[in-house]
Amino acid sequence: MPANTSSVTETRAASAKVVGLGIAAIVLILLAAAVFLFATLPDANAFNARVEQLFVESDLTAPAEIGLLEVLAQSGTAFSDVLASYRTIIFVLLVFATALLVACMVLLVAIVTLNRRMGEIERSGIQVTSLILARAENAVMLNDIELKLTDAAMETLAVLAEARLDGDMLTGVQIESMISGRPEIECEEAAGATRIKRLRDALGNQIVTHLLIRNITRQGYVLALDPKVIRMS
Structure with a gap:
């Protein structure tokens, strides 16, 4: 059974779904709060309506009383x-x-997703996000690392890649049979295992050279890492 793999696309899709649900929840909560707030606010014309009712129902004739009602009307307009x-x-x-809550x-x-991805990278060592095989040039692009392989190693890697795309696992006998073109009964497990070992050696040496041990022309060799991370006991 193929090992479970963590897909960058699936992680992004899940994050986008969570963000969408969170934004929708925030908007709905604030919308409900806005509706409740505006519904409970007093009517802006309530004061004016009350003053108008006083004008209609009261029999006010004195100038002072009429002036008072005018002041009340002006106060209602200001209110x-x-x-x-x-x-x-x-x-x-x-x-x-x-806007602030959505942001x-x-x-x-984003922070949670990045922390999760960083944790996966730290646990797995190298996080493979892309693998491109160029058979014509016998070259492999592993993430952004270009690796050169022999014809035999390229054939082995191509067989493994095709099997992975189909969701299959291959034995050493099957690998040797597919590469050599002979029936499985005529192939040996050791021959396929030898091909895998040579492929591992070829890839491993180049990856270590690219990521860890650098060869500086006319100067020598150096570890390509921060001295602060080195611990010796």
């Missing part, structure tokens, strides 16, 4: 304007709060 401005301010603050949600998911 309506202030309440309308409050509604605008509340709406702007809700929009601003929504925080996206950043939080």
Whole structure:
């Protein structure tokens, strides 16, 4: 049974789904809060309506009384304007709060995803995100590392890659049979194992050379890493 692999595409899809659900939840919560808030705010024209009712129901003839009602009417108009401005301010603050919460949600998911990917890379050593085989040049692109192989090693790697795409596992006998073209009954397990060993040696030597031990022309050899990570006991 093939080993379980972690796909970058699947991780991104899951993260995008979580972000979408989080944003939708934030918008719905703030929308409900906005509806409740605006529904409970007093009517901007309630004060004016009450003053108008006093004008209609009261028999006021004295100049002082009429002046008082006029002052009340002007106060009601000012109250309506202030309440309308409050509604605008509340709406702007809700929009601003929504934007901040959405941004925080996206950043939080991004940080969690990056930490998870970094943990996987630390546990696995080298995280293979792409493998490109160029048979014509006997070259392999492992992530951004270009590796050169012999014809035999390239054939072995190509057989393994095709089997992985089909979800199959191959024995040494099957590998030798597919490469040599002979029936499996005429092949030996040791021959296929030898091909795998040579492929590992070829890939391993080049990967170590590229990632760990560098050869500086006319200078010598050096470890390609930060001296602070070296521990000796």
